[in-house]
Amino acid sequence: MVIAIGFEGSANKLGIGIIKDGEVLANVRKTYITPPGEGFLPKETAEHHRSKILDLLKEALSVAKISPDVIDVVCYTKGPGMAPPLLTVAIVARTIAQIWNKPILGVNHCIGHIEMGRFITKAQNPTVLYVSGGNTQVIAYSMKRYRIFGETIDIAVGNCLDRFARIIKLSNDPSPGYNIEQMAKKGEKFLKLPYTVKGMDVSFSGILSFIEKEANPAKFKKNIKKTIDEKDKLTDADLCFSLQETLFAMLVETTERAMAHCGSEEVLIVGGVGCNERLQEMMRIMCEERGGKLFATDERFCIDNGLMIAHAGAEMFKSGTRMSWNDATVTQRYRTDEVLVTWRDD
Template sequence: MSDLSPRQHQEDNSPSLVLGIEGSANKVGVGIVSCKGAVRANPRRTYVTPPGTGFLPRETAQHHRAVILELVSEALAEASLDSHACDDKGKRRVAAVAYTKGPGMGGPLVACAVVARTLSLLWRVPLVDVNHCVAHIEMGRLITKARDPAVLYVSGGNTQVIAYNNGRYQIFGETIDIAIGNALDRVARALHLPNDPAPGLHVENCARSGKRLLDLPYAVKGMDVSFSGLLTKAESLSTRAKRTYDRNAPLPPPEACLASDASASDDDEYTDADVCLTLQETCFAMLVETAERAMSHTGADSLLLVGGVGCNKRLQAMAEAMCAERGAFCHATDERFCIDNGAMVAWAGWNQYNAWRVGASDTSDEAAMKAFPVSNGFCTQRFRTDDVYAGAWRNLEEEGDEPTAKKAKS
């Protein structure tokens, strides 16, 4: 892949940054990304509730409204821009503002969209609406440089097995009830594990002390998975589990799990660590099975893990083992980019904006504002991954017009 193409920018000093705002769930972030894929800023805040509780849309939206302007200022300062999105020479550097249109929680989505619309009007730049799921995929591809992987998208609100096909990210399989992250969070809630920084992280850490596998339903239905029955049983087991988890205690090595190689019945004594271990082993085996089936069907030679649950080291290890057996590669990012963040929205927004620029006969500021008007800046809680025509920018990659990702800012 080459560096910046003349078709992407008519002048080297033209605006080349996109500011993205993400706030579809309990995390709100503002990212600034360049046309070459360099992450200039990516601050984020998380709405954290007490152990044993979840987060509701109204309170989450209040949190986002309280911190988002601070995040915008922080991102602009980190990218060496002023409040007008200009550099130290007074030149406007932001070409567009992108925001998450959906899917997600209604209140938080609207809170962020209002700020995005305001910045678009203030700076007189296009407003690009972005699909949350597509943003995760494109950020994962950017950071890992995976060109055409099968995708396992696992988060608090989504669980999908995806592959690019005929211009869209086709969903080959998904959850038929609740998402994997939701299942992990609710078991953490039943065990009163901390929510700071994330309940799923404490499930992962707690599981590393587990020694025994309990009995949980394994529900794979074709290419789809089901977690509702498994969750009901896990919550029931949680009520009788001996509480042993100490977030401040040193973690055992990952290989310590299942050291006794023993299984336990529901009548035996077991710990919260055993519940977390069983939960992860069962859920992740289901996900890896469906991902492998999708790879076999599509002929993909790599798997990309995206979404917050994609940070889980045990899931990564299981996916890597499966890929190794197939002679394939497994790609994952760290928590900076796997968890919801503004940079992924900015990059997805750039892809859409640049695809328009390449194909448009008139790329003036006025034409850009008409192509991406503020009046279209609404949100929707239901926005399928395959609703988006990704061929608009994926086709440019095949033509060699899209720059390879530079390394992300540490």
């Protein structure tokens, strides 16, 4: 029996989770929310995590109804992520591991998402679409590694959505991506946007630049006919709808290509953008047309959380992985395929 506690704080979500041999004991989270039109900066995000983490730790232990002495391993997000928040959480994890006299393990954030998704959905060996504010990757497992088949060559899909939400001044509560999703449901007109798939990789920055000009034509001095008919104007809802449809179509295409290459019949969507119901719908249609099946989770498990770090760390610990104190650092750019997957034999 292994009881693991996990600390996540690579971006604006601070989470602590506790798991006991596949049983979820606690999964608590605090989100740093900025005003509409503003993103979250590394320094301020780290300050938020620093101010909330000890109270959140007390809450997690209270919810789990356990004391620190029964915990077997302390796990934390080693990377990738924003350096100041990562460091803040890693320092706390290192400190309590030493106070409690427990071993410590640094977990790859991306691996945490994948293993959480497999754990919750019971997907066996899926093609994984990992989509979040900082990452966009198409992944498949092979020979003790999670191999990256394709990824973004510039910004992540979540970052693209978040930045457009800031352009049109959408609220960041509960998240800009969620509010874009809700507004997109009201969209009626489709604006054709650049569609940039390059082999197995995707590019989103050009799409963002293009749609920003549509959202703020005066700012870019775009020629506008003063006599334009009101019925021909595009609303913010139309733009949100068009952006979502284009971005998600690109992701479905690259995921399907990876499925074909691997001979896979399963797709697992993980990461914060994986909560988007329209993305899930589009991916499900593709999977069903191929005779496959889609696996996805809800916001409790797909949005950054401490439980995914605890679960992945527990799997690593049970398979014999150990970490020296000198290695208990953070790595801002920590690739998914750098991790040796010691806990899988398939």
